[in-house]
Amino acid sequence: MSLLDASQYQTLLSGMVTTVQLFLVAWVMAFAVAILLTVVRATELAPCRWFVDAYVEYHRNVPLLVQVLFWYFGMPELLPDGFRGWLYQHNAEMSLAAIALALGSAAYIAEDIRSGLRAIPFTQFEAARALGSSYLQCMRYVIVPQAVRISIPPLVSRALLLFKNTSVAMAIGVMELTYQAREIENETYRTFATFAAATIMYLAGSLLIMFIGWRVNARYKLNRGGHGA
Template sequence: MLDAAQLHQLWQGMVTTIQLFLVAWTMAFTIAILLTVIRATNVRVARWFVDIYVEYHRNVPLLVQVLFWYFGMPELLPEGFRTWLYQHNAELSLAAIALALGSAAYIAEDIRSGLRAIPTTQFEASRALGASYIQCMRHIIVPQALRISIPPLVGRALLLFKNTSVAMAIGVVELTYQAREIENETYRTFATFGAATLMYIAGSFLLLFVGSRIAARYRIAGGSGRA
């Protein structure tokens, strides 16, 4: 069994994991919506840009992306800013960016699938009533696409939560990192990683619960609207 100090150490890692997940998910969701809106335009260059972005992040391993952002991207920054970044928890920030950019590619595809389920007549009607492209996407099309995409988005959130463990490769002191440190000190492999596993399972079930509540809320709202 682990003592109180070791359990507290695991809990600190869990807190960092949650922070990393929340920051990365917020960024990924925002980027994904922007990518979806850009891709829905008739501007060929913009659509090519999104296609290249999505294909890159879908075909390059996530670990490689994290390592590239931590070891490669800072070299392109001015020395003063690079020094400041390394003095202010660069590991967590750069890991969040890498996770967000990678997840955004998949989330954008999920939202795009929801977008395809919406009749084009809704877009045409809103444009005919004088709404701009941005107004139409913001108030009519994207909200419906998001509601349709809730189940796959919950799945993406779960995947991102689990993928935060990749950040240990660049020294982010998250749950897996803490578990490895405790195991190296105590050699209690089963107890240490068993406790970490239970924490990951608890976090995953919490995300599933929140996702099911959101899905149920929008189903009820949608049903009331049709009634």
């Protein structure tokens, strides 16, 4: 069994950096969109609920790879020629992959936060409204923060899934970890060593996300216990 040389490990590390960057950008966008979807869905306006329901069902039933390909090959056709050219000259693959991953993940994150929201007594919303808060103020300062804290465990699982799903971006040429592993394997035929190294890197990233999630959840429980005391 042939091991990889230093330059090949460096290439894999470069791919890992790209994977982490893609994950972080997509996660921030996904979380922001999910919060917006949750707030819109909680309104009493039926068209708003229908829109969010349609959004969630679309992203839950269309394969993620198809969504990524659609954003990369389909959406730019709707843009003006000048902006489309500028986009392709400025790492369009990375940007469009992040958007596709974020929008797809947002549908699931919104459902997780919605489940947390259901665990909050409606009397809290009524009390906030009685004190003069607007709907958006109630959601921002009272309801959504509690729903997010309740939803930490499933949100950690979503973060793990998003981190692993970044590998789908290789289909449009994003030079993330899986893409670089395939390139090295094609050049050297060191299949076992290449994908063993990539596997260890993915595992390390996943364990780090799990550890961060565990720490955040533990800190929340500690603070809640302290307030309760």
